[in-house]
Amino acid sequence: MRTASLGLGTTLVGASAVGGPLNWLAEHGYGPASGEALQSGRQLGVALVGLGKYSTGQLAPALQQTRLCKLAGIVTGTPAKAAQWKQRYHLPDQNIYNYQSFDRIIDNPAIDIVYVVLPVALHAEYVERAARAGKHVICEKPMAPTAADCRRMISAMQKAGKKFSIGYRLHFEPHHQEMMRLGQQQVLGPIKRLVADNGFRFNNDTPWRVDKELAGGGPLMDMGIYCAQGVVYTKGQVPVSVTAKLAPNPDSKGLFKEVEAGVNWQMQFADGSVADCRTSYAENLNSRLRAETGQGFMELQPAFGYGGIAGRTSQGPMNIENVPQQARQMDDFADCILNDKPTRVPGEMGLRDMQLIEAIYRAAATGQKVSTKDVVQVLDKVSGR
Helix, strand or coil, rough: CCCCHHEEEHHHHHHHHHHHHHHHHHHHHHHHHHHHHHHHHHCCCEEEEECCCCHHHHHHCCCHHHHHHCECCCCCCCHHHHHHHHHHHCCHHHHHHCCHHHHHHHHCCCCEEEEEEHHHHHHHHHHHHHHHCCCCEEEEECCCCHHHHHHHHHHHHHHHHHEEECCHHHCHHHHHHHHHHHHHHCCCCEEEEEEEECCCCCCCCCCCHCHHHHHHHHHHHHHHHHHHHHHHHHHHCCCCEEEEEECCCCCCCCCHHHCCCEEEEEEECCCCCCEEEEECCCCCHHHHHHHHHHEEEEECCCCCCCCCCCCEEEEECCCCCCCCHHHHHHHHHHHHHHCCCCCCEEEHHHHHHHHHHHHHHHHHHHHCCCECCCCCCCCCCHHCC
């Protein structure tokens, strides 16, 4: 998850360009305004807020591969990082901000999109500030520590009249899109059971992840959200209830004194099918998403990394190539802005997932089945693609 390569994706982007802009537009289903932007060389400017591992290792390199948007600015509290990024990416001084000067971004027409890549507890503040600055926003997952924060963020973006997207990169990844198609269209029959596992042995390389105030929670927030997401978009339904149990804590006075070490949970659906899920910071779990039907199965393993995803069904391997996930995610958002169309991963989806996570935490705390009847019913439906 932390070290997967984008190397193969680079080749694919180059290959897709050979057929010219029109072929590339058709391949991705992008709108006519995106074609005009390609012809004119116009790219929307993206400013990354927070220059940690994800921005450094994934988003900035991906923005060298995007065609509808580009890295135009940064926001960091570390002067040394600002100097390094300025030199590496040839950024002008006026596009470099710190957290105190961030609000001046309102006066910078070179910045169209603000991508919030900060610890979870800071998401709401910077989404709201970006909204007041009149910028479109991508916010990393999980969207916020609480569903109440999510609602406030959505309201701010609606008031600003700007596009708002959550950094759910796997909705733009072809293996996961195939899982959506197979599951939602019931190609192998109705799904009876799903399984999703995602976790790793945390070594404190990013201490904020086990700081409850900054992270909002432990592996359920960070890694488990992929399981919840994958289950919902493969099934094409939001569960009606959840049960959950905290995993044993091997270090209750150390790393995991503020957050859970792991969670095992089950989602129950209206048709009687279930999803069994696990996440952990205390052990390396298989990165897996599997769906079983009366006629067979479909499975991704590894499922949730930045590359190297592999899929198979009971009928054989999927034979799908890996792609640069973050580049596709950001180009798709740029296309939504250029053509004024909704994103498939809106703020409401981030709210839905925080409502599910809150229900899982309640179930684990009480030992009771918790209803999810009030969870927002937003889905990435295959027919809507």
